[in-house]
Amino acid sequence: MQKSIKIAGACQHNLKNISVEIPRDKFVVVTGISGSGKSSLAFDTIYAEGQRKYVESLSAYARQFLEQMQKPEVEYIEGLPPTIAIEQRSAASNPRSTVATTTEIYDYCRVLFARAGTPHCWVCGREISSQYSTQIVDSVMSLPVDTKVQICAPLIRGQKGEHKEIFIKIQREGFVRVRVDGAICDIKNLPKLDKNKTHDIAAVVDRLIIKDTVRIRLADSIEAALKLGEGLVFVMVQEPASDKQNGGDGQWHDLIFSEKFACEQHPEASLAELSPRLFSFNSPYGACQSCDGLGTILEFDDDLIVPDKNLSLENGAIDAWRKGGKRMNIFYSRMILRFCRNFGISKAVPFAKIPVNIRKILMHGTTDDDEKKYGTYFEGVIPNLDKRWKNTSSEYVKARLHSYLSEQPCRTCRGARLRKEAVAVTIGDKNINRIAQMSVEEAQKFFDELKLEGEKALIAVQPLKEIKARLKFLADVGLGYLTLDRRSGTLSGGEAQRIRLATQVGSGLVGCCYVLDEPTIGLHRRDNDRLLGILRKLTDIGNTVLVVEHDEDVIKSADHIIDIGPAAGRHGGEVVAQGSLQDVCSAQRSITGDYLAGRKKIELPARRRKARMSHCIEVKGASENNLKNIDVKFPLGVFTCVTGVSGSGKSTLVTEILLKGLWRKLYYTGAKPGKHKNILGTSQIDKVIEIDQSPIGKTPRSNPVTYTGVFDLIRQLFAKTREARIRGYTAGRFSFNIKGGRCEHCQGQGTKKIEMHFL
Numbered sequence: 001m002q003k004s005i006k007i008a009g010a011c012q013h014n015l016k017n018i019s020v021e022i023p024r025d026k027f028v029v030v031t032g033i034s035g036s037g038k039s040s041l042a043f044d045t046i047y048a049e050g051q052r053k054y055v056e057s058l059s060a061y062a063r064q065f066l067e068q069m070q071k072p073e074v075e076y077i078e079g080l081p082p083t084i085a086i087e088q089r090s091a092a093s094n095p096r097s098t099v100a101t102t103t104e105i106y107d108y109c110r111v112l113f114a115r116a117g118t119p120h121c122w123v124c125g126r127e128i129s130s131q132y133s134t135q136i137v138d139s140v141m142s143l144p145v146d147t148k149v150q151i152c153a154p155l156i157r158g159q160k161g162e163h164k165e166i167f168i169k170i171q172r173e174g175f176v177r178v179r180v181d182g183a184i185c186d187i188k189n190l191p192k193l194d195k196n197k198t199h200d201i202a203a204v205v206d207r208l209i210i211k212d213t214v215r216i217r218l219a220d221s222i223e224a225a226l227k228l229g230e231g232l233v234f235v236m237v238q239e240p241a242s243d244k245q246n247g248g249d250g251q252w253h254d255l256i257f258s259e260k261f262a263c264e265q266h267p268e269a270s271l272a273e274l275s276p277r278l279f280s281f282n283s284p285y286g287a288c289q290s291c292d293g294l295g296t297i298l299e300f301d302d303d304l305i306v307p308d309k310n311l312s313l314e315n316g317a318i319d320a321w322r323k324g325g326k327r328m329n330i331f332y333s334r335m336i337l338r339f340c341r342n343f344g345i346s347k348a349v350p351f352a353k354i355p356v357n358i359r360k361i362l363m364h365g366t367t368d369d370d371e372k373k374y375g376t377y378f379e380g381v382i383p384n385l386d387k388r389w390k391n392t393s394s395e396y397v398k399a400r401l402h403s404y405l406s407e408q409p410c411r412t413c414r415g416a417r418l419r420k421e422a423v424a425v426t427i428g429d430k431n432i433n434r435i436a437q438m439s440v441e442e443a444q445k446f447f448d449e450l451k452l453e454g455e456k457a458l459i460a461v462q463p464l465k466e467i468k469a470r471l472k473f474l475a476d477v478g479l480g481y482l483t484l485d486r487r488s489g490t491l492s493g494g495e496a497q498r499i500r501l502a503t504q505v506g507s508g509l510v511g512c513c514y515v516l517d518e519p520t521i522g523l524h525r526r527d528n529d530r531l532l533g534i535l536r537k538l539t540d541i542g543n544t545v546l547v548v549e550h551d552e553d554v555i556k557s558a559d560h561i562i563d564i565g566p567a568a569g570r571h572g573g574e575v576v577a578q579g580s581l582q583d584v585c586s587a588q589r590s591i592t593g594d595y596l597a598g599r600k601k602i603e604l605p606a607r608r609r610k611a612r613m614s615h616c617i618e619v620k621g622a623s624e625n626n627l628k629n630i631d632v633k634f635p636l637g638v639f640t641c642v643t644g645v646s647g648s649g650k651s652t653l654v655t656e657i658l659l660k661g662l663w664r665k666l667y668y669t670g671a672k673p674g675k676h677k678n679i680l681g682t683s684q685i686d687k688v689i690e691i692d693q694s695p696i697g698k699t700p701r702s703n704p705v706t707y708t709g710v711f712d713l714i715r716q717l718f719a720k721t722r723e724a725r726i727r728g729y730t731a732g733r734f735s736f737n738i739k740g741g742r743c744e745h746c747q748g749q750g751t752k753k754i755e756m757h758f759l
Contacts, residue, residue, distance in 0.1 A: 002079030005046070005513070005544070009075030013040040014573040020562060022046075024079065024513075027535055027545050029558035031592050032576075035568030038548045039517070043085060045072045046546065047515045050083025081544065083513045086500045093489040095294055096282055100436055100484035103470050103503050105443075110276040112463040113425055113432050116456040119271055121263035122424040128261045128269070133226060136257040137219045140210070140235055147210040148250075150236040151221045152179055153229035156201035162193045163201055170203045173228065177204035179236075202234055231259040231270075271421050279425075279432050281417035288419055290412035300382045300389075301406040302363055307668040309352040313340065317351040319668075320385055320404050342376045406672050427452075436485040439647075440474045443484060447471065466506075473502035476534050477519075478527030481626075481647020492651065494522030498531070505534055510542040520551040524645040528553045555596065556581055563592045611635035617681040619661070624674025625652045634658065636684060655690075662688040700749060701737060 005022040015037050022028050030038045048069045055068050100106035119128050131139070140149060155166050167190055170178055176187050179202040185191060193199055205228070206221035208214050225233040235255040261271035271278075280286045280293075287293030304319075311317040313336050321332040340347045343358050354362070361370055365380025389401050409415040416423050416433035423431050428450045435443060447468055452460050474480065477498040488496065497519055504514065519531060532554065538545050539559075547554065555561060561584045563577040577587035584590055585597040594600040616633045623629045627649045634640055642650050652674060660673035665682045696707055705711040715731040718724055724733070735741040742748030 005080050006076075006078040007041075007045065007074060008077075010041060010045050011073040012045045013037065014570055015040050015045070015073075016573040018573070018575050020575055020578065022544070022546065022562070023560050024081070024544050025539055025542055026559040027539050027557070028547070028560045028562065029555050030546065030548050030562045030564065031550060031555055032564035032572070033568055033591060036564040036566075036572035038564050040573070041562075041564060042515050042546055042548050043087070043517070045074055046077070046080070046513070047083045047085045048072045049074065049077050050080050050513060053080070054082060081511055081513045083515060084504065084509075085515045085517075086497055086504065086519070087517045095296075095487060095489065097488040098436070098484065099440075099474075099479075099482050099486045099488065099491075099499060102488055102499055103474065103506070105467055105470050105484060106436065107276075108463045108466045108470075109432055109435060110279040112460055112467070113279050113422075113427060114274045114276045115463075116452060116460045117274060117425040117427050119261045119274065119421075120424045120426060121266055121269040122420040123266040123269045124263065126263055126265065128258075128263050128271075130259055130261045130271075130273075131257055133219065133222050133259070136222050136226075136233065136235075137215065139255070139257070140218060140222070141215060143210050143237060145210055145212075148207070148238040149210060150184075150207045150252075151205045151218075151225050152202040152234040152236060153205055153225040153227075154200070154202040154232050154234055155229065156199060158198045158200065160196060160198050162195045163199065166201055173203065175203045175205065178202070179204055179234075203228060226259055232262060233257050269424075274425065279418065279422050286418055286422050288410060288413035288417055291410035291417070293417045295410055295413065295415045295417040296407040297410050298405040299408045300385050300404050301408075301672075302382075303664065304404045304406060304668060305363070305381060305385070306351055310350050312348050312350050314347040318381055320381065320401070323400060339378055342378070343374060403668075408672075433485075437483060439481055439483050440471055441480040444468070444471045444475060444480075470502065470506050473505045473534065474499070476530045477502050478523050478530055478646050492522050494519070497521075498523070501534065505537060508541070513544040513546060514538060516545065516547045516549075518549055518551075519547065520549065520554055522646070525553065526645055532557050552596065555592070563587070563590045565589065565591060609638050611638045611640075615684070617658070617662075617679065617684070619653070619658055619676055619679055621677030622653055622657050622674070623676065624656055625649060627652055627657075627674075636681075659688065659690055 002024065004024055006019075007022070008019045010018050010020075014035075018041070020041070030042050032038050049072050051069050052071055055063055055066055058066070098106065100109070120126060121128055143149070155170070156163055167178065167187065171187050178185050178187055178190070179200075180191060180193070181200055183191075184204065203225075205225045206217070208218060208221070222233060233256075235257065236252045237255055238250050238252050258270070261274070263269045275285075277283045277285045281288070281295070282293060288295075291297050300320075306317050307319055308317065316322045318332075318336075321336075322329065336347060339362065343361065345354055345358055351359070361378060361380070363381050365383050366374070366376070366378045371377055385401060385404065389398065392398060392401075410417075413419075413423070418433060423433055425431060428446065430446065435446065438446060447464060450464070474482070479495060479498055479502070482491075482495070488499075491499070497517065501516070501519060516535075519535075520528060523531060528551070535545050535547070547558075549555060558581070561578060561581060562575060563584055565572050565574060565576040566589050577584045577590040577593055581596065584593045587593045591600070613633055613635060615637065616635045618631065618633045620631050621629050622632065626647075630653075632653060642654055644650050656674035657676050658679070660669075660671040661676065661679045662682060662685075663669045663671045664673060665679065666686070666688060696702070705714065712731070715734040718734045719729055719731040732738045733741045736743070736748035736750075743750075746752050
């Protein structure tokens, strides 16, 4: 096997016909200034060629379903193993994707709960169990010899009525005795039941005396009772006659057995079986039926319906009732006038000063108690909007009403995403939702301390092994603070990349070339050592790790360094230095070497602008996630940096509370900010702009000049030329998006795609 990857004549993008040799099974860093060609070498040449060769090894039929990468501009690459890219990009925005599902931790948890979980009644919390018919027979046969038993099939439990049809059914099945409210009766001599009281009715299937010779008969009777009782059977047991000399009178007591997981007090709380799909919120068998497994539902939001609480009702405080057209405005104005008259308030009073109980009636409608108290009925703003939302067929109306909706926790599952049957199953006194709410570090501690016994301990060995390994990998890459139920779409690009890295380490693949894009982004320097340990683990098991990186710690830890430069764009694309750390530090043309050797350094500013704390935006009482009711001031007109170790709450404070809070105050959006008391000083700004790591272009037509708007000026400039005016060309003639300006052969794409799967 070759000991290195040899690249010759790489000319992709700005690379200038470079040749480089990369040692295999080593930790290699590709560095250089921004735009010098690092990603062009690592991703667009090495990774692209590895993927292209793999796809070409497949059949023509299989290739048509895969996205094939363009062949890079390179003479040849030798010794290239299979390549896997872990890029710096945000995770999937699918609301069903979480940290636990992405890393497969949740999948193993589902198996663990299905095979080793303990079900409980979701009504009373009592532990419930199931038994096969053979186990039930064994339990009954274990009673002392000569014990009298009666096998009963329960048909009615705690239901009101006379239940005549049930007695007819019992008689039709051929049974001659019935148990009514605990008393045994002859089917021909039944008591009259009070239809206003609850009753328990069971058919007596058989009466036996326990002996070795009755096993077969008992088994048949148990089977018949289970069938009639829909998986439930009562065995009435009388104390043996030998106990009567001690004062016993041979009283009867019940043994309750079930083929299902059923509670003896609440028969409606039953489970057919425990299976992994019961714990999946992506399956109809496990997902909450109210929210379809999302954990949230869209509901009309009071704060969006009344964005400015200083307005009065007559001045349009209820924003949702102001935009329905002239006729609707008149209708709602009369409704508000009638409401104010009936409930004794002035329509000129600001909304914020309306009594709380009246505001509640206005928004949600009257209850029975309210109608008795005020002697009138009012539908309520939210029920009215909800009715219009459900009944309208107009897309315009739906779009307008949608702006008043926001995500709220599902009231049925309370955000758990699962049916109540699944949430009632526990391991170590924790249900699967409670475990999903834990951080990686908390889950590590829980599973390390988890003690199972008997058969459950044997069954749980492999799932627990896989869960613990994946939790350890997540902790090792500095993500111990993430909760397992954190949505993948809310992760930063760096967090998403490190999760994918942890998943790859967990897969145990060997003989691969991993290409990573700045894995230290968003990671505190405190956690760098653990990340480097993970990368080292990949190389130790026989993989090549190729990292595009600027971080000093990572560069100094590399086995081999490739420095691309010397500058950016067309002034870069050359290998200015490669080899060990000492080789790069001694290279004359390497700017990276100058900084690593200390010949250059980043100078701190001699003068800083002073922050005026009187001119600031203040967040009061921030308590979302791990924030502990803090007050923070953000001075305006200066460059402010929010820093701290990974998981300390930076993103929660800035993105979840400050940004979304400003969105809601300035734009009245449906974005729900994190928990806080108030945001002060918002009158000093008129807009807020978020710059995140999401891609700026979503179509192949998008490029830097179209995104920045410069292309509009260029087109206008060309349209003003003498020749363009003579020909009557407008700015649209110089657009590749408009017919008349674009090339019609490629529709302005610049290339033509020809399907050649089978050629």
